[in-house]
Amino acid sequence: MKTELVNAFGNVFLTITLDHENRWITAKWQGYSTEESIKTGLEAYTQALESADFHSMLIDTRAMVGSWHHSLGWMLEEWAPQAARAGLQYYAMVVEPESFAEASADSFYEQVRYFKAKVFEDLESAKNWLMRRANWFQSRAY
Template structure:
């Protein structure tokens, strides 16, 4: 069952769900994002990653309105190290390429792409395909003697 986070206007701004079939956490961010909301949401997504020993995150920003540059530094310096420490290795970021949110995602990518595998996608299908392929490659590498 997904976790829904509600903003000050009573609207859902983030749903977080562990996808047990694909073994990844799916975050769906919606609307305008505040600094406080981003911090709460990013922290909340760590729980299903940890509880399910999950190394894969599918972060969907296609429905985000406006930039979220105000939180990039915190995500890079505070959230990313904690996510890595609990095992996050692959981060698929889905954005609408023409949106302000895409610019914020690019800034985040520059800040954390050297810490774990992060890729940006304009299509959810492409992001899912990349995560599946990375899971396949990881499983294949683990089977080798």
């Protein structure tokens, strides 16, 4: 399943994909994000996570322009507990090094307490981290 969210100008700002093989949600952000688009996007991929009964998210913000620091408080206070209730346990975020989005991601990572989150500068490292978490999680389920 692939879902694309568009802004008021008809441009895609978020693509959400279910990765059934790895059992995680992939979300790819692009362009500039407003508070409204951040909230809409996070709520959409949390709903996808819950519907799929997955526990991990792979978030790619490398094509995102600017900071999303304006939404950090809402993410930590409102969204993070909601995502944890929906089953989120592991959250890997890929950022463009030395970008405004990286600074926002680092702030989020340092403060989130509801699930394990980690920031990466390349996609493969993020995927490997999630795969190790999934293998550990599956071994504990038996």
